[in-house]
Amino acid sequence: MKSLVIVDMQRDFVDKGGVLYFPKAEDIKDNIIKKIEEYEKMELPIITTQDWHDMEDREFKKFPPHCIKGSYGARLTSRIEDVLKDYNSHFSIKKKRFSAFFETSLEDILKEAGINEVEVCGVITHICVLYTVEGFRNRDIQTSVLEQGVASFDKAAHECALKFMKEVLGAQIV
Ligand SMILES: [Zn+2]
Numbered sequence: 001m002k003s004l005v006i007v008d009m010q011r012d013f014v015d016k017g018g019v020l021y022f023p024k025a026e027d028i029k030d031n032i033i034k035k036i037e038e039y040e041k042m043e044l045p046i047i048t049t050q051d052w053h054d055m056e057d058r059e060f061k062k063f064p065p066h067c068i069k070g071s072y073g074a075r076l077t078s079r080i081e082d083v084l085k086d087y088n089s090h091f092s093i094k095k096k097r098f099s100a101f102f103e104t105s106l107e108d109i110l111k112e113a114g115i116n117e118v119e120v121c122g123v124i125t126h127i128c129v130l131y132t133v134e135g136f137r138n139r140d141i142q143t144s145v146l147e148q149g150v151a152s153f154d155k156a157a158h159e160c161a162l163k164f165m166k167e168v169l170g171a172q173i174v
Contacts, residue, residue: 003045003115004035005136007100007122007129009080010050012066012073014123019066019073022153025123029079031148032121036083045089045113047106049122049132050074052094059096069094098131110141117142120171121149126161137169144172 009032012018014025039046051067052074053059067074075081084090091109093100100106109115118136120143122129129150136143145165152158165171 001045001114002117002119003047003110003113004039005100005118005120005122005132006032006036006046006048006080007120007132008049008051008067008124009077009122010067010073011075011077012051014077019064020153022151024151024153028121028123028149028151029077031146033079033083035119035121035146035149036080040083040087043089045091045115046084046087047091047093047109047118048076048080048084049093049095049100049106049128050076051096051128053096057096098128099135100128100132101135106135107139110139115141119144119146119174121146123151125150125152126154126157127152130161130165133165133169133171137171143169144174147173 013020052069053067055068093104093106095102095104118141120133133143162173166173
């Protein structure tokens with residue numbers, strides 16, 4: 001079973017006015033919406049991840065406070081929220097570290113839904129996307145990363161992460 005995995009398309013990252021907003025995020029929104037519609041037509045599972053931090057998270061020593069549990073900025077960007085509303089095969093992962101596997105139920109969801117192949121999109125290419133792809137690859141899940149569906153505020157790091165995901169982790173960049 002194949003699944004679409006959408007990493008951290010949250011208001012604090014991808015909407016103007018968000019704490020960690022970066023303009024490159026605008027370029028991938030339409031492509032991700034299109035992908036979601038394809039998966040919904042095929043009735044395949046869609047997994048979204050969200051950064052979901054406590055107020056005092058240690059990560060805030062490195063990054064300004066963002067995606068606080070239950071806050072406006074932690075919600076998925078509104079177009080993605082809308083297109084996923086009422087979709088039965090949507091699984092939501094709330095995470096507090098870069099990898100969507102860390103202290104979450106992602107591994108159980110994969111097993112229960114029989115997912116052995118994923119297409120990954122979202123932000124940020126060299127942070128949560130990279131560490132989540134690492135988690136998929138080390139569990140032998142076939143992984144494609146949508147080049148037009150991932151974005152970063154750092155062009156060099158973005159390119160480097162794509163290279164690592166391909167050459168080190170064995171993901172396909174499509
Ligand atoms: Zn975070």
